[in-house]
Amino acid sequence: MACVSSSRRVCARAQEKLCQLLVVKNNAVRPLSSPSAGGTVVLSGGRYAPFAARKYSSQVSSSKGGYAPWLPSASAIFYNPDPGSPRHQLNGFLTLSRTISSARQFSTAFRAESEYSHNYSKSGSVVTSPKYSCNKPCTNTTHHSCIRTYSSVHTQQPAGPVREIQVDPYLLLEDDLKYIYDDIRKLLLQASSQMELKTISSYYFDGQGKALRPMVVMLMARAVNYHMNKESGNLLERQRQIAIFAEMVHSASLVHDDVIDNSDFRRGKPSVNVLFNHKRVTMAGDYILAIASIIIAGLKNDDVTIILCQILTDLVQGEFMQLGSKETENERFAHYLTKTYRKTASLIANTLKGAAVLAGAEESLSELAFQYGRNIGLAFQLVDDLLDFVSSAEQMGKPTAADLKLGLATAPVLFACEKFPELNPMIMRRFQEPGDVERAFELVHKSHGLEQTRFLARKHCIEAIRLAQEMADSPYQKALCVVSDLVINRMK
Amino acid sequence: MLSKLAWKASRQLSVNLNSRIAPILAPSATHRSQRGICTTPKVQERLATKQVQKHDWNRAVSEAEKIVGYPTSFLSLRWLLSDEIANVALHLRKLVGSNHPLLKTAKNLLYNGKNTMQAWGLIVLLISKAAGHAPTIPDMEQDKSAGVLHSQRALAEVTEMIRISHLVHRSLVNLQRGTEAERDTSTYGDMTFGNKIGLLSGDYLLGHSCAELAALRNQELVALMSSAVRDFAESEFVGDRDEQNNPLPSKPDPENRNKRVEDVDFNDDKILDPYDIQSVMGIPEKEWELRHILSAGSLLGKSCQGALKLAGLPSDIQRRGYLFGKHLSLAWQTCIDMEPFQNPSSSYDGTFSLVSAPVLFHLEYDPSLYDEIEKGKVSVENIDYKKIHAEVLSGPGLEKTKELQKKHISAAMKVLDEFPENDARQALQNIILAMQDL
The missing domain is CATH 1.10.600.10 (Farnesyl Diphosphate Synthase)
Incomplete structure (x- = not known):
C-alpha cells in the first residue's frame, strides 16, 4: 500500500503531519503488536544532525498482545492516513491472516524454502551465508538448527531491533529520483531520428511507474557509500546510471511481455501492443535495451557490465521457464521460485550489487547488497502474485487474475494445491478448459494459499531487513528497511 | 619464405583432406577430386594456391573457413546443446504446418541458400587475421594456429547472434487489433504462439550476446556493438510500411x-x-x-x-x-x-x-x-x-x-x-x- 507513487509523493509531506496523529489511533485499533516494536529513539547527533528534522516518525508503540513474527511494521500504518480507504481493508485482511497460524503453515513454507534453497545451492549458491563481516555481526544467533540449514532466508525472529526512524525513501531520494524519467526519455529521444521509435520506446517512461527499482538502487548506493565513507558526487552520478539502467531494462521487458501476453492495460493505460504494430514494439524493446547497454558501457567498469548483463540472460531464462511446467508438486514450487528469481529478483539483486561494486565495495558487502536485492525482489514478486488474486483491476492499473488466464500457476495456487489436489490437473493443462480460471480462483480463496504466500514474502522481507541492518547506520540504511515494508504492504 | 612454404604444404594437405571428405558428402564430386590427387604436383599446386579462378562462391567460402581454423557457423554444437535452444526447437515443432514466418527464417538459417549464406562471423575472423594484432597482445589470448585471437572468435559469434536475433524478431507477425492477421481467427492461435517463441528466442540471443560481449571486458566494444543493435531497431522504422x-x-x-x-x-x-x-x-x-x-x-x-x-x-x-x-x-x-x-x-x-x-x-x-x-x-x-x-x-x-x-x-x-x-x-x-x- 505504501508505495507512494510519484504523484502521491507531492502530498507526502502533508501526510506526515497526519500520520503523527494517526500512530496513536492505529495502535488502538491493532490487536497485536510486536514487543520488539517498543522502545524509544536514540538520536546520536553528528551524523544524524541533518536528519533530525525527520524525527517526526519516531514512535513509541505499546507492547501489549502476543508475539507475531509476521507483523507489519509500524510503517504500514504510518502510510495509511485514511482509515476509510481501500487500503484499510487490506489491514483487515492482514489481521485476519495473522490469526490463522498453524503448524501446517509453517511446515509448508519451510518445506518450500528447503526445496528452494537446495535448488539454489546447486546452481551457484545464491543462498545467504552468514559470512558477512561488514559492520557488526548479527546479534541474534539463536536459530533453530533445521531452519538454519534449510531456509534460504534464515528468518530471524523477531524482525530485529526496532527501526527508530521511519523514513520515506521516496522523500529521502527526492532529488535523485526527480528527473530519472526525464533523463531516460531524453536518452531515448536523442538516440534515434524516427518519430515512432521515440514514441514507443518512451511510452512507459511517463512518470506513472512506481520507480521502485531506481529507488532501491539509489538507496543501496547511498547506503553503501555511507558505509564505506565514500560520499562523492561523481560516484553517485555513476551509480545513478545503474538506477537508470534498472528502470530501462525493466521497461524493455514490459514492452516485450506485452507483445507475448497480448495484454490490454498496464499502469492504467492501454499497453503498447494495443496502440502500435507488434513488430515495431518488439524492435522498440530491443532499442531500449541497446541504449541501456551503451549507458552501462559508459561506466567503463568491466565487472559492473558483467554483473548487469547477467540480468538479461536471467530474464530470458525466466521467461523460458514460464513456458514449461513441472509434473510433481515439489519440482513445481522450486521451478516457480527459480523462475521468480530470474524474472524479477535478479534485476534488483544484480543492479544493487553493481552499485556496490562501483563504489569499490569488497565482496562481502557487494554480496550483501545482492542478497538484500534478491530477498526484496522475491518478496515483491510474491506480493505481486498475491495481489493478482485480491486486488481490483482499478487499483492495479492492469487486469487481475491475469496470471491464471495466462495459464500460470503462481505461489497462491501452488499453496492451495496442497489442500485441493483437484487443482493439479488444472495446473497441468494451464487452466485452458472453460471454468478452470474461475474454479481455481475460488479454490485459492478457500485455501490458505494467500496467507501462506504473504508469509513467505514476509520472511524474505525480514531477511532483507536483517541484511540492511548489517550496514552502517544511516538514513539510507534505515530507508532500506522501510522499503521492505513498502514491498510487503503495497496495494498496487 | 619458410612460412610461405609451410603454408603451401598445409594447403595441399587441406586439399587432400577435402578430396577424402568430398566423396562422402557429394558422390558426384568424386571424379573431379580423384583427378586432383592423381595429377602431378605442379597441377596440384595450381589447384591449391591459384585460388578460385572461376570465382566459385562455395569454394571461396570453404577455402576461407579453413584459413581461420574452423567455421564459426552459429549453429555450433555448444549452441545446439543449450537447454533453451532445445526448448525452442521443441516448440518450433508445434508450429510446423502453420505458416508462421518464423519457420521460414529458421529454415533459411539451417539450409544455407545462396542468399542467406552471409557468413558474417567468417568475415570478422578473416579481417581479424588479415589485419593482424598489436605485439602487446599476450600469447595466451591467441589462437596461434588460426591466427586470430580468442576474443575475436567470441566477437564473431556475437555478431552472428545479434544478426540472427534481429532476423528472428523481424519474422514476427503483427497481431495488432484491426490488422488482417488479427482478424484471421483460423491462424490466430498459431501466430500468437509463434510470436511468443520468436520473441523469446530473439531475446535469448540478444541477452547472451550481451553477456558474451561483457566477458570480453572492453567497454568501448560493448558500446559499439550495442549501437549496432540500435541501428537494427531503427532500420525497421525507416519510411512507409505496410x-x-x-x-x-x-x-x-x-x-x-x-x-x-x-x-x-x-x-x-x-x-x-x-x-x-x-x-x-x-x-x-x-x-x-x-x-x-x-x-x-x-x-x-x-x-x-x-x-x-x-x-x-x-x-x-x-x-x-x-x-x-x-x-x-x-x-x-x-x-x-x-x-x-x-x-x-x-x-x-x-x-x-x-x-x-x-x-x-x-x-x-x-x-x-x-x-x-x-x-x-x-x-x-x-x-x-x-x-x-x-x-x-x-x-x-x-x-x-x-x-x-x-x-x-x-x-x-x-x-x-x-x-x-x-x-x-x-x-x-x-x-x-x-x-x-x-
Whole structure:
C-alpha cells in the first residue's frame, strides 16, 4: 500500500503531519503488536544532525498482545492516513491472516524454502551465508538448527531491533529520483531520428511507474557509500546510471511481455501492443535495451557490465521457464521460485550489487547488497502474485487474475494445491478448459494459499531487513528497511 | 619464405583432406577430386594456391573457413546443446504446418541458400587475421594456429547472434487489433504462439550476446556493438510500411534528382547520435544505402571495427575495418537485390523487396510505377509483383544496380589493399570476386 507513487509523493509531506496523529489511533485499533516494536529513539547527533528534522516518525508503540513474527511494521500504518480507504481493508485482511497460524503453515513454507534453497545451492549458491563481516555481526544467533540449514532466508525472529526512524525513501531520494524519467526519455529521444521509435520506446517512461527499482538502487548506493565513507558526487552520478539502467531494462521487458501476453492495460493505460504494430514494439524493446547497454558501457567498469548483463540472460531464462511446467508438486514450487528469481529478483539483486561494486565495495558487502536485492525482489514478486488474486483491476492499473488466464500457476495456487489436489490437473493443462480460471480462483480463496504466500514474502522481507541492518547506520540504511515494508504492504 | 612454404604444404594437405571428405558428402564430386590427387604436383599446386579462378562462391567460402581454423557457423554444437535452444526447437515443432514466418527464417538459417549464406562471423575472423594484432597482445589470448585471437572468435559469434536475433524478431507477425492477421481467427492461435517463441528466442540471443560481449571486458566494444543493435531497431522504422512492417519505397520526388547529399555515415565519436534519415529519403542511391547500412552494414562494419579494436590496433586502422565491413555488406546486398531479376524470363512469380536497388532506381526513372506500389499500403501482397518485375527489367534499374555494386566492391577492395598481404586478405578478395558472379 505504501508505495507512494510519484504523484502521491507531492502530498507526502502533508501526510506526515497526519500520520503523527494517526500512530496513536492505529495502535488502538491493532490487536497485536510486536514487543520488539517498543522502545524509544536514540538520536546520536553528528551524523544524524541533518536528519533530525525527520524525527517526526519516531514512535513509541505499546507492547501489549502476543508475539507475531509476521507483523507489519509500524510503517504500514504510518502510510495509511485514511482509515476509510481501500487500503484499510487490506489491514483487515492482514489481521485476519495473522490469526490463522498453524503448524501446517509453517511446515509448508519451510518445506518450500528447503526445496528452494537446495535448488539454489546447486546452481551457484545464491543462498545467504552468514559470512558477512561488514559492520557488526548479527546479534541474534539463536536459530533453530533445521531452519538454519534449510531456509534460504534464515528468518530471524523477531524482525530485529526496532527501526527508530521511519523514513520515506521516496522523500529521502527526492532529488535523485526527480528527473530519472526525464533523463531516460531524453536518452531515448536523442538516440534515434524516427518519430515512432521515440514514441514507443518512451511510452512507459511517463512518470506513472512506481520507480521502485531506481529507488532501491539509489538507496543501496547511498547506503553503501555511507558505509564505506565514500560520499562523492561523481560516484553517485555513476551509480545513478545503474538506477537508470534498472528502470530501462525493466521497461524493455514490459514492452516485450506485452507483445507475448497480448495484454490490454498496464499502469492504467492501454499497453503498447494495443496502440502500435507488434513488430515495431518488439524492435522498440530491443532499442531500449541497446541504449541501456551503451549507458552501462559508459561506466567503463568491466565487472559492473558483467554483473548487469547477467540480468538479461536471467530474464530470458525466466521467461523460458514460464513456458514449461513441472509434473510433481515439489519440482513445481522450486521451478516457480527459480523462475521468480530470474524474472524479477535478479534485476534488483544484480543492479544493487553493481552499485556496490562501483563504489569499490569488497565482496562481502557487494554480496550483501545482492542478497538484500534478491530477498526484496522475491518478496515483491510474491506480493505481486498475491495481489493478482485480491486486488481490483482499478487499483492495479492492469487486469487481475491475469496470471491464471495466462495459464500460470503462481505461489497462491501452488499453496492451495496442497489442500485441493483437484487443482493439479488444472495446473497441468494451464487452466485452458472453460471454468478452470474461475474454479481455481475460488479454490485459492478457500485455501490458505494467500496467507501462506504473504508469509513467505514476509520472511524474505525480514531477511532483507536483517541484511540492511548489517550496514552502517544511516538514513539510507534505515530507508532500506522501510522499503521492505513498502514491498510487503503495497496495494498496487 | 619458410612460412610461405609451410603454408603451401598445409594447403595441399587441406586439399587432400577435402578430396577424402568430398566423396562422402557429394558422390558426384568424386571424379573431379580423384583427378586432383592423381595429377602431378605442379597441377596440384595450381589447384591449391591459384585460388578460385572461376570465382566459385562455395569454394571461396570453404577455402576461407579453413584459413581461420574452423567455421564459426552459429549453429555450433555448444549452441545446439543449450537447454533453451532445445526448448525452442521443441516448440518450433508445434508450429510446423502453420505458416508462421518464423519457420521460414529458421529454415533459411539451417539450409544455407545462396542468399542467406552471409557468413558474417567468417568475415570478422578473416579481417581479424588479415589485419593482424598489436605485439602487446599476450600469447595466451591467441589462437596461434588460426591466427586470430580468442576474443575475436567470441566477437564473431556475437555478431552472428545479434544478426540472427534481429532476423528472428523481424519474422514476427503483427497481431495488432484491426490488422488482417488479427482478424484471421483460423491462424490466430498459431501466430500468437509463434510470436511468443520468436520473441523469446530473439531475446535469448540478444541477452547472451550481451553477456558474451561483457566477458570480453572492453567497454568501448560493448558500446559499439550495442549501437549496432540500435541501428537494427531503427532500420525497421525507416519510411512507409505496410501492416506487417514490410518496407515501401518513399514517393519519388523529381526535385530530389538534383539534390546533392553528402555520404551518410556514422560519427565515430558520438555513438549515440543517429543518422539524419529524412534528408536522404527519396534519393534512390542514398535511401538504399541508408536503409541497408542500418539493417546490415552497421553490424558488419562495427564488428570488423570491434575485431581490430580487440587486436589493439590504432583507431585509423579500426576505421578501415568499419569501412570494409560496411562496403562488403552493401555489395552483398546488391547481389541479393539483383537475384530476382537475373532470370530474364518474363514469367516471374515470386516476390522481392520493394526497397531493393533496382526498384528504387526504376522509380526515379519512371515515377508512375509508384501507383502500383501504393496498392501495398495495407499489405504488400496486394501488389502486382509481375508487373513491377517486368517494368524494372525494361528500365535502367538493373544496370544502375550493377554500377552500385561495382562502387561498393571497389571501395571494399581498396580498403583491403591497405592491409598487409596474407592468406586471409587473399581469401577476402576471393569472396568479393566470387560475389560478383553470384
